[in-house]
Amino acid sequence: MVKFLLWCILFILCWPVALLALILYPLTWLILLPFRIVGIAVDGVLDLIGSIIRLPARLLQKI
Numbered sequence: 001m002v003k004f005l006l007w008c009i010l011f012i013l014c015w016p017v018a019l020l021a022l023i024l025y026p027l028t029w030l031i032l033l034p035f036r037i038v039g040i041a042v043d044g045v046l047d048l049i050g051s052i053i054r055l056p057a058r059l060l061q062k063i
Contacts, residue, residue: 007021007022
């Protein structure tokens with residue numbers, strides 16, 4: 001909702017820039033989507049490695 005209100009203010013102040021932002025926002029979202037997917041995958045791999053490293057300590061803690 002805040003983004004929409006900011007866009008409305010920008011539209012009132014400078015409508016060409018607001019229309020350009022309206023057109024470019026989906027394109028930038030599509031361009032950045034693969035980087036988000038890679039970030040999620042890297043985060044998952046790092047969590048898995050951290051869990052594997054901490055596994056012996058968790059097993060010894062339960063003894």
